[in-house]
Amino acid sequence: MTPDELVAFDQEHLWHPYATTPSAVPPYPVVSASGVRLTLADGRELIDGMSSWWAAIHGYRHPRLDAAIHDQLGRMSHVMFGGLTHAPAVELAGLLTELTGLPKVFLCDSGSVSVEVAIKMALQYQQALGRTRRRRLLTVRGGYHGDTFGAMAVCDPVNGMHHLFAEALPRHVFASRPPAGYGAEPDPGYLAELARTVESHTDELAAIIVEPVVQGAGGMYFYSPAYLSALRELADAHGLLLIADEIATGFGRTGELFGCEHARVKPDIMCLGKAMTGGYLTMAAALCTERVAEVVSAGGGLMHGPTFMANPLAAAVSSASIRLLLERPWRREVAGIEAALRSGLAPAAELPGVADVRVLGAIGVVETQAPVDVGLAQKAAVDHGVWLRPFNRLIYTMPPFITSTDDVVRIAEAVVAAARTV
Numbered sequence: 001m002t003p004d005e006l007v008a009f010d011q012e013h014l015w016h017p018y019a020t021t022p023s024a025v026p027p028y029p030v031v032s033a034s035g036v037r038l039t040l041a042d043g044r045e046l047i048d049g050m051s052s053w054w055a056a057i058h059g060y061r062h063p064r065l066d067a068a069i070h071d072q073l074g075r076m077s078h079v080m081f082g083g084l085t086h087a088p089a090v091e092l093a094g095l096l097t098e099l100t101g102l103p104k105v106f107l108c109d110s111g112s113v114s115v116e117v118a119i120k121m122a123l124q125y126q127q128a129l130g131r132t133r134r135r136r137l138l139t140v141r142g143g144y145h146g147d148t149f150g151a152m153a154v155c156d157p158v159n160g161m162h163h164l165f166a167e168a169l170p171r172h173v174f175a176s177r178p179p180a181g182y183g184a185e186p187d188p189g190y191l192a193e194l195a196r197t198v199e200s201h202t203d204e205l206a207a208i209i210v211e212p213v214v215q216g217a218g219g220m221y222f223y224s225p226a227y228l229s230a231l232r233e234l235a236d237a238h239g240l241l242l243i244a245d246e247i248a249t250g251f252g253r254t255g256e257l258f259g260c261e262h263a264r265v266k267p268d269i270m271c272l273g274k275a276m277t278g279g280y281l282t283m284a285a286a287l288c289t290e291r292v293a294e295v296v297s298a299g300g301g302l303m304h305g306p307t308f309m310a311n312p313l314a315a316a317v318s319s320a321s322i323r324l325l326l327e328r329p330w331r332r333e334v335a336g337i338e339a340a341l342r343s344g345l346a347p348a349a350e351l352p353g354v355a356d357v358r359v360l361g362a363i364g365v366v367e368t369q370a371p372v373d374v375g376l377a378q379k380a381a382v383d384h385g386v387w388l389r390p391f392n393r394l395i396y397t398m399p400p401f402i403t404s405t406d407d408v409v410r411i412a413e414a415v416v417a418a419a420r421t422v
């Protein structure tokens with residue numbers, strides 16, 4: 001097929017994320033990727049400003065990650081996890097428990113599924129303790145936790161998909177969104193309101209679920225670690241579990257290995273995904289404390305078991321990706337990207353259609369006043385040799401950690417060019 005035929009067939013038969021079919025903006029055909037560059041079918045090379053949605057932190061075709069998959073493929077690509085175990089799963093669990101301090105690991109297929117598992121853990125925990133009325137979750141507005149029904153029910157009720165599925169979703173408790181700004185002084189009024197919201201629902205709440213410090217797809221929004229500490233204290237005071245959804249924030253993206261570390265908070269349950277496999281394959285994890293596992297196990301065991309649980313290929317590449325991350329000077333790399341984004345995105349603040357410019361770790365965001373024309377903004381970036389995927393009022397980037405300063409500068413120029421289209 002020629003590239004044009006490829007796109008035509010795609011438009012005829014394939015769904016894309018959150019899209020109509022055919023897609024409103026035809027997709028760009030990509031033929032390969034290496035380092036931080038995507039190669040399009042027409043030969044153009046684009047610097048990847050998206051890390052394939054937070055995932056490809058080491059870039060593409062990294063020799064170490066390629067080798068991990070090849071080696072594992074020579075032994076077995078998959079085997080059921082019911083009644084069997086294998087070295088790739090054990091090795092990955094060892095790394096994850098060491099890094100998070102959470103000793104029990106459930107390996108599943110995707111971030112959304114890990115959120116479903118985390119919610120089940122929390123509900124089964126309360127049930128096993130005889131607190132059968134505690135079936136709801138508390139979260140803050142503006143969050144994003146995935147697209148499956150359990151996860152969707154804790155996404156932002158306005159910007160999420162609640163309006164489409166309202167009658168089919170369990171109703172959880174939404175506190176207002178923490179005040180904006182990573183470095184903002186904690187607002188006593190907000191903290192008091194948060195405490196009141198928890199207190200007025202204590203008897204029916206099983207857990208609190210939040211994205212620590214950075215809300216991703218719900219708005220690329222940063223808030224002070226002080227609010228995370230406050231949620232930890234409220235959870236402890238009222239017998240709730242704290243679920244940290246680190247699927248976007250995990251593995252160094254925010255400048256700490258995990259978002260929770262900004263507040264030195266330890267969650268009871270943690271969800272990991274996206275960058276866990278270095279962006280190679282789909283795998284996620286729901287981890288929990290000894291205590292949660294003990295109670296859930298005493299109640300009869302955790303009721304989840306995906307067909308592709310603990311897939312050996314994904315587990316092998318995850319371990320390789322985590323080892324590679326720990327060997328690299330990732331803190332310095334992320335700090336370098338942060339500095340280059342800060343200076344590179346600053347000109348956007350002067351543009352008439354721009355509402356806010358913010359940077360934290362290897363995440364850069366330009367928020368516009370009106371919704372972005374995705375096709376137009378994306379084309380402006382592509383014309384600058386950069387791949388971006390703006391949505392709603394957000395033009396943002398989270399480059400692979402291996403991106404050179406020159407390439408980060410070009411990404412920032414492309415973000416500014418995209419913001420000029422608004």
Ligand SMILES: *Cc1c(COP(=O)(O)O)cnc(C)c1O
Nearest residue numbers: 110111112144145146216247248
């Ligand atoms: C992407 C994301 C999810 C969902 O992960 P999938 O692998 O797309 O199912 C959940 N929570 C957060 C914070 C995410 O960024």
